[in-house]
Amino acid sequence: MRDTWPLLKTTDFPEVTRNALEILQVNLGYLCNQSCLHCHVAAGPTRKELMERENIQHILGVLSRSSVHTLDLTGGAPEMNPMFRELVVAARERDITVIDRCNLTILLEPGFEGTAEFLADNEVQIVASLPCYIEDNVDGQRGKGVYQKSMQALQRLNQLGYGKDGSKLTLTLVYNPTGPYLPPSQQALEQDYKKFLAEKFEIEFNQLFTITNMPIARFGSTLISKGEFENYMNLLKDSFSVANLQGLMCINQLSIDWQGFVYDCDFNQMLNLNIRHPENQRKLHISDILKTSLEKIPVLIADHCYGCTAGQGSSCGGALA
Ligand code: SF4
Ligand code: SF4
Structure with a gap:
């Protein structure tokens, strides 16, 4: 895989500082x-690679004794x-909102029976990737048969009350473009998804998140291989919207990897941009969070950050505008 970091590290992206931790x-x-x-x-x-008990305990400690309201x-x-x-x-016992980023097919796997019921019983919010509502596009990206299984899983979730009007059980679908272009309007695409899935499968869901592809990891590597990296960066920079700066997820969120190390966001985690301890510069760990004030410290930015501010903006919670 081609490393995009050398092309991203020199940046003119505006400085961003953290506020209180919420997510x-x-x-x-x-x-x-x-x-x-x-x-x-x-x-x-x-x-x-799986997060182990010791770090899970540290997570629970942070949930108990910080301003975090969402896991x-x-x-x-x-x-x-x-x-x-x-x-x-x-987490639910601590009155924390829990989001499960679910691939849907896991709900049908042998050995995971009852997972959908467990999520409903605990009022876990489900955010599920469905990169398109067309079968061939989903199976092309995620594997043969994934689309049909995803539809079955969504119908099961609807039966449990997910995605229904008046229910506390929220069901969100996630779209990201399959190529080097920005997502279309989140609102308009949500209507297209809703119409198609209701007519064809009688599936309901609450909302659609559109997420911009970042010029990093496998997508970034593909851009380099195809000679499209520079054009895509120009598209992100030309579409910069200053209004999106105040909604950036790195302002109130931290990303934790399976070993407990701490990053400003999931994208920085992929780039190994660890937050460093303000005093000794070692990699910050979840076990440090309660003893370390991160408010007002600068976020680690690079050119990939333009992916969050382009057009309608982008975050793990969808468009920012
Ligand atoms: S993208 Fe596919 S392989 Fe990766 S975590 Fe999601 S479902 Fe699993
Ligand atoms: S990529 Fe991460 S650090 Fe950069 S602006 Fe987006 S959320 Fe913030």
Whole structure:
């Protein structure tokens, strides 16, 4: 894979500083029932990296004694971490909102029966990737048969109350472009998804997030290989919108990797841009969070940050505008 970092590190992106911490995004490991071609962490069924009990305890400590109100779980398939349920229950007992970034097919896997019911019982919010509502496009990106299984999983979630009007169980779908262009209007695309999925599968969901592709990891490497990197960076920079700066997720969120190391966001995690301890410059760890004030410290920025401010803006919570 081609490394995009040398092309990103010199930047004129505006300085960003942190506010109070509100959201903890935690990668529970790279184990996954799928092995999608585009996966940015190369997750798959043979991966062994999983967050262990000691770091889960540190996460719970932060949830108990900080301003964090939301725990956002990602992976791999976060449900495959053996401590997933214990962590969710403990977080909900602390009145923390829990988000599960779910690939949908895990809900149908042998050995994971009852996962959908568990999520509903604990009022976990589900955010599920569905890069397109057309079958061939989804199977091309995520593997043969994934689309049909995803539809089955969405229907199951609807039966449990997810995505229904008046229900507390929110179901969000996530779109990202398949090529070097910006996502279309989130609002308009949401209407297209809703119409298609309702008519064809009687599926309902609450909202669609559109997320801009970052010029890093596998997508960035492909851009370099095809000679499209510079054009894509120019597109991101030409589409810069200053209004998006105030909504950047790195202002109130931290990203934690499966070993407990701390980053400004998931993208910086992929670039190994660790937050350093303000006093001794070693890599900051989840066990340091309660003893370290991160408010007002600068975020580690580089040219990939233009991916968050282009057009309608982008974050793990969808468009910013
Ligand atoms: S489902 Fe998600 S985590 Fe799993 S391989 Fe695909 S992209 Fe990676
Ligand atoms: S890439 Fe990360 S650090 Fe850069 S602006 Fe976006 S959220 Fe902030």
